[in-house]
Amino acid sequence: MPHLIDVTMFWSATGGGVRRYIHAKRAWLQAHTAWQHSVAAPGADGRDAVALPGVPLPGSGGYRAPLNRRAAARALVDRRPDLIESGDPYRLAWSALDAGQALGIPVVGFCHSDLPELLRRWTGRGGAAAGRLYLRHLYRQFDLVFAPSATVYAHLRDAGLQNVVQQGLGVDTGLFHPARRDPAWRQELGLADDVRVLLYAGRFAPEKNLSVLADAVRLLGPSHVLVAIGAGPCPPRGDQVRVLPFEPSQQALARALASADLFVHAGDQETFGLAALEAMACGCPVVVRDRAGLAELVSDEAGVRVARGRHADFAEAIAAALRHDREKQGLAARQQALRHDWSDAMRGLMGHYLRLMCTP
Structure with a gap:
């Protein structure tokens, strides 16, 4: 053996x-x-x-x-x-x-x-x-x-x-699945149905550039909220930011990913991008930095790749992604994830x- x-x-x-x-x-x-x-x-x-x-x-x-x-x-x-x-x-x-x-x-x-x-x-x-x-x-x-x-x-x-x-x-495409979507998830967070929920899940590390996401959400206005799930020395901060602790349950994480409007990631050093792939498997469109491994994972149909790392660029990309048909974009994201x-x-x-x- x-x-x-x-x-x-x-x-x-x-x-x-x-x-x-x-x-x-x-x-x-x-x-x-x-x-x-x-x-x-x-x-x-x-x-x-x-x-x-x-x-x-x-x-x-x-x-x-x-x-x-x-x-x-x-x-x-x-x-x-x-x-x-x-x-x-x-x-x-x-x-x-x-x-x-x-x-x-x-x-x-x-x-x-x-x-x-x-x-x-x-x-x-x-x-x-x-x-x-x-x-x-x-x-x-x-x-x-x-x-x-x-x-x-x-x-x-x-x-x-x-x-x-x-x-x-x-990615475990059976565990991370669009069927995990649950409207009660955002209700448990006290978020109204008309709030656009942008989700980040991962380590709160400097290279993740979480401040860029927090500033982008502020620029988008109070109808947008960044929910960050994880732990680390550099959590995002702001009036439109909700920080949740690291989630050890993969089922609970999949529920969150499937229930968000978008998954967002501003990191520019990702060698692959597991969290983004898990979101895509859940049928959640993604907005990511157009760098390194993340750029390779995300097609134009599955999300938006952001060329520059400024918060204004991310705000513009998020607004554009939210104008798209989520169901259609989520299906493309799921199909992309099935290849992995x-x-x-x-x-x-x-x-x-x-x-x-x-x-x-």
């Missing part, structure tokens, strides 16, 4: 895209294979979890920074996996490589974050160049690197990496795993 360990720093009690991907993978493996699956992360708990030592990372929304590369590698070696997947490019990625070398097993990386863009924001173009050099140095040591979108794939190839394949993520069902994504992922494990 093969044993896969996912190791990542991107693990929080209040969600995140990497956590959702790992949970979806585990559920699929349990339903369709005899594989054993473990998660190794600072703060990980529960069955088949490897809790690695770490300290809270300020401003991260619940992530913890690992303390000791060697100790983490030893913890991985002790579990005797047959395959390791690293979900971040930081210290634990090196621990995964150390453990893989000690055990003589394949190690794959999944590029869930845009490190060069993050460094560019902090330090300018020099930081972006340094980030690309670092990723090349790190990822060339992996047996294979997954890129969740064509944008990430191109960036990694441009950095000089040859061991990269595009491997998209997915988790079952298809997981079969592709398993193909890569099996080829690596069978390669001498």
Whole structure:
């Protein structure tokens, strides 16, 4: 029975895209294979979890920074996996490589974050160049690197990496479904029927640009409300903003997504865009920044892509989307999401795993 360990720093009690991907993978493996699956992360708990030592990372929304590369590698070696997947490019990625070398097993990386863009924001173009050099140095040591979108794939190839394949993520199209739409949802929030509800769900992190959405809603006027579901250090603020806590129930989240007028996302560093895809699967049209992974997910029929990140541009795009036929646009969004069902994504992922494990 093969044993896969996912190791990542991107693990929080209040969600995140990497956590959702790992949970979806585990559920699929349990339903369709005899594989054993473990998660190794600072703060990980529960069955088949490897809790690695770490300290809270300020401003991260619940992530913890690992303390000791060697100790983490030893913890991985002790579990005797047959395959390791690293979900971040930081210290634990090196621990995964150390453990893989000690055990003589394949190690794959999944590029869930845009490190060069993050460094560019902090330090300018020099930081972006340094980030690309670092990723090349790190990822060339992996047996294979997954890129969740064509944008990430191109960036990694441009950095000089040859061991990269595009491997998209997915959505449970049975769980996230238009049938979850419930008029009582907005009534429970005390919102009148004529209020246009714009929904964001995800981490409240700086790169999500939530202040842009709050300012756009203010510009649109009091008949528009932004409902933000999640947690993190940078929640949106304003008289027309309703902040709700992280929703651990996928069914409850699907109900909210299906019941909103629009899903909105101003982030410009999304390597894929799981939350937007979940909204589309629920038949909810989307307005997103025309950058990175989000730009690839959303067609003109399923929503609106915003070229610039200013709040006035988002306000204009939201107003345009609300003038469209929601039912027609929602159907197009649903059809787009059906092309990314988790079952298809997981079969592709398993193909890569099996080829690596069978390669001498």
